[in-house]
Amino acid sequence: MSLTDTRIRNLKYPGRPAKFADGNGLYLYLSSSGKKFWRMAYYFERKEKVLSFGEYPVITLEKARELRLEAKRLLADxxxxxxxxxxxxxxxLSEAKDTFQNIALEWHDTRTADFTEKHRGTVLYxxxxxxxxxxxxxxxARMEAPDILAVVKPIELKGQNETARRLLQIISQVYRYAVITGRAKRNPATDLHGALRPRKVTHRAAVTESKKVAQLLRDIDVYDGYFSITCALRLAPLVFTRPTELRAAEWSEFDLEAQEWRIPAERMKMKQMHIVPLSKQAVKILKELQPFSGSGKYLFPSIRTETRPIADATMLNALRRMGYAKHxxxxxxxxxxxxxxxxxxxYNRDWIERQLAHGERNDVRAAYNYAEYLPERRRMMQEWADYLDKLKAS
Structure with missing residues (x-):
């Protein structure tokens, strides 16, 4: 006997869960709580199964019969x-969970852990x-190259070419992570190769003619500024590390007896430990600096507090005060x-590149190359310091 709305409304709990059939496998299940649920019993591949349609009266009798008919059509196919x-x-669930934003935030949490906090913040911003x-x-998984182009192209059209290029790089990295974790089958950002204007290579300002370098060295020697800053400026041409690596140098990283500065991986751009052989001239400057800041953490503490090194702009401002313009x-x-x-x-180009700590494309080799060409680099660094002394005196 088929069910009716009147009969369903008047059903009372009989003291235990009960089933009330409507026909063709559809029945109403009356639970011990008094709630009524639509279910359908069926066989698939000789196995008895049950399909749930929802609760009455949210799912009406008419709707339940429609759902039964749809299920029967699927079974027929x-x-x-x-x-x-x-x-x-x-x-x-995937629609709600596997959005670009959710996966991008997951990638940021897991794959940027080795970035500096500043860089992680920039990427998130x-x-x-x-x-x-x-x-x-x-x-x-449903986006294509035009969807991504809609992000970066308007930024490029505003003249922010480098920002557009960085955004495309981030999107591509998120997609690579999505492919690896099974949330996407391919990386559509790779289809945009050539879609943005080529990057303009801008070389950082530097005096590279020997006569001008000689004058720069003389200007540094007579610069009358805060003592730690003058020492940093005198060391800069002798060690030629990145400015951030030099300004935040810590005394614990130096072995003056071995004439060596070992910069830990976490302070290096490429996240690999870097050895800087120290010339006699560099050691002399460090020994002059020791009575000033040797009892603290940093070689070049800030004027305001010893708990922080000098700021990014401190050495740059000193160069400007010496008369060296931005260009x-x-x-x-x-x-x-x-x-x-x-x-x-x-000098051998490989020695120079290794001493500059430029990136190593081979990750396996990069893990061990901090000591590569070390004897040759020691000799080169001492000869370089001697050469600068001759330039300065010329």
Whole structure:
């Protein structure tokens, strides 16, 4: 006997859960709580199964019969309606879970752990400001190259070419992570190769002619400034590390007896330990600096507090006070000076690149290359310091 709405409304709990059939496998299940649920019994591949349709009266009798008919059609096509419903539910959950924003934040948490806090913050800021408002809510597996282009092209058209290039790089890294973790089948960002204008290479300002370098060295020697800053400026051409690596140098990293500075991996751009052989001239400067800051953590403590090193702009401002304009010299320029003149002097390019701590493409090799060419580099660094002394005296 088929069910009616009147009969369903008047059903009373008989003291135990009960089933009330409507026909063709559909029945109403009356639970011990008094709630009524639509279910359908069916066979698939000789196995008895049960399909749930929802609770009465949210799912009406008429709607329950429609759902039964749909399930019967699937069975006639050889499809398990229970499996079909489960797949649809998983897809619905995926729609909400596998958005670009969710996966990008997951990538940021897990894959940028080795970045500096400053760089991690920059990446997150770029995603929140430029990427998420455009594609954050999109399902990551359903986007194509034009969707990504809609993020970066407007930024490029505003003249922010480098920002657009960085955004495309971030999106591509998120997609690589999604492919690895099974949330996307391919990386559509790779289809945008050539879509943005080529990057303009801008060389950092540096005086590289030997006569101008000689004058720079003399200017540094007579510079009348805060003692730690003058020492940092005198050391810069002798060690030619990145400005951040030099300004935040710690006494614990130095072995003056061995004439060696070992910069730990966490302070290096490429996250690999770096050895800087120290010339006699560099050791002399460090020994002069020891009575000033040797009892503290940093070689070059801030004027305001010993708990922090000098700021990024401190050495740059000193160069400006010496009369070197923005287009003439910057703190990063000491690396260009060393690279240019050492190559002109005929030193092995591999020694120079290793001493500059430029990135190693082979990750396995990079883990061990901090000591590569070390004897040759020791000799080169001492000869370089001697050469600078001769330049300065010329």
């Amino acid at each position: 050889g499809i398990d309606p229970g499996a079909q419903k489960k797949a649809a539910k998983e897809e619905q 770029r995603m929140e400001k430029y990427i998420f408002p455009v594609i954050g809510k999109e399902h990551i 003439e010299m910057c703190t990063h320029g000491f690396r260009s000076v060393a690279s240019t003149l050492l190559n002109e002097l005929g």
